[in-house]
Amino acid sequence: MGMADPLVRNDAVSTRKITFFVALAIFAQESAWNFYDNQVPVLLREQVASAGLVGLLMGMDNLLGIFVQPWIGNRSDNTRTRWGRRMPYLAVGMPLAAVVFVFLPWATSLAALVAVMFLYALLANTTRPLTESMVPDFIAPERRSRANAIVKIATSLTIIMASLISLLVVDEHPRAAFVIPSVILLLTTAVLIAKVRDNQSPAYQAALVEEETTAEAKVPFRQVLIELIRDPDRRRLLLLLSVLLFGGAWFASRSLITPYGMEALGLSRGDAGGLTLPSGVAYLLAAYPAALCAERFGRLRTMGAGMAIFAAALAAGTFVQSAAGTVVVFCVAAIGAAAFTINAVVALWNLAPSSRVLGTYTGLYAVTWYLGGFGGPALIGVVVDLTGWRGMLLDVAVLATLAVLVVVRLGRLQRRAAVASAAPANS
Known part of the structure; x- marks a missing residue:
């Protein structure tokens, strides 16, 4: 000792x-x-x-x-x-x-x-x-x-x-x-x-x-992708899917907030654009505690809880049609988002099949996040065109809820994998 x-x-x-x-x-x-x-x-x-x-x-x-x-x-x-x-x-x-x-x-x-x-x-x-x-x-x-x-x-x-x-x-x-x-x-x-x-x-x-101990000195990018897609263990694909969905919800909530504030809350352009400023401080304050929660309660559980908080806050924001209420809603949502964004890439690193591909998996995470940032605002924008601005926060909450369901499924697979890996040791 x-x-x-x-x-x-x-x-x-x-x-x-x-x-x-x-x-x-x-x-x-x-x-x-x-x-x-x-x-x-x-x-x-x-x-x-x-x-x-x-x-x-x-x-x-x-x-x-x-x-x-x-x-x-x-x-x-x-x-x-x-x-x-x-x-x-x-x-x-x-x-x-x-x-x-x-x-x-x-x-x-x-x-x-x-x-x-x-x-x-x-x-x-x-x-x-x-x-x-x-x-x-x-x-x-x-x-x-x-x-x-x-x-x-x-x-x-x-x-x-x-x-x-x-x-x-x-x-x-x-x-x-x-x-x-x-x-x-x-x-x-x-x-x-x-x-x-x-x-x-x-x-x-x-x-x-x-x-x-292996015949191949290098791992080509194409081989990493093929292994990821063909692997019967779907945990990494499900995790990337959750990143895509939540990335879409996060970027939609940020990029559409100014027109939402103008159209749904009747604010000026400047006031609407400042609605998310306090939530940036909330995110900073929540970042390190989100990491500690992941170490104590598990990363997937922390991520799922964070996304659920994000979705619930935005859904509640639909019924709080005021500037002050929206600021509070976004602060709570930012705390939930921190629980996901701090831990998601770490979960992917820890699921990587080898230390030889950690950089590739960092790149795959970034691409998935960017694709969510591209597709999320466009998808929510189309829904807003059909249903109106007043329900925009609820639309984003629905997208985030889909990400929660994916992480719930991922958690089940993770528990099965843990049981399977422990079985030989106990036999």
Whole structure:
């Protein structure tokens, strides 16, 4: 017992350190991306008058993410260097993204601006899933929710960072303002290069051991997909389905709230757009407790309860047709959403068949979430066209309830799998 305590303490220190470095990297990447979302539309409006074209071009990064993130996740899974499998790409991709970012306000034509936007979106989509994949690379399954909660908090704080840069710098120095996120990216890259070598991660070492006992040195992306689809164990597919459905509900609730506030509550455009601001604070406060609940009560149970809270809150919001009531409803819904978003990707990592495909599964999660973000608002929008704005929150609640039912089914399969795995040990 005396020898175990220092080992436990060392493991805890190592977990805190890698969590800090991953959160720092995500903070740097997302600070640039949020500032991009804030200010690049203004650059586009200087070149084109069509709001539709501006929106289409701003959606290019999400479209690229659907193709790039699973590809780069799989490519990094199959990379072997003395720096590991994620860091070589981050050490090159993050500085390149920083340099490209600086050139955004200097593009003097639409063609040049779109070209720089495309290159930045490509680099940003390349680095983001690799940084997230270092959580399961380094951290044991039972502690991944805590680490992911810290990462999500860092992601949320970048909205404040981007807003501060816009508020304090952009009006006086519109081009120099783009340098600030770039410098943050460069400094963070230097810290990662100096402090992180993912060839020392437990998942990387496990992948090397596994390769010694298998005939194939690499796991192609196509093989990962085929194995996922054909596997009689449907837990991973059901989990991805729940991500798709809840992602659709979450993005629909956020992207349609302004017209809902205007049409159903009679608010001005500005007041309607501010309805979700307090819920962002509620999400931040709920993130880490959601991880602790998952460790105590189980991830699937926490996810299901969170989605049920989200759905119930929005359903109740249908009967509370006031601005104050809607703010409260969205705060409660955000707490429920945190229970799902903090734990869903962790559940998928823990269901991955091998440590050799953790990056690929990070990419698959991102793609499924993005597809939900694309399809959910469109689906709810069609329903609103048929039934009216006053029932929009209930429409979203129904979609979230479908996700709850999927997780309930997944929980049953998980319990069966646990019983089956315990049977040989007890016999």
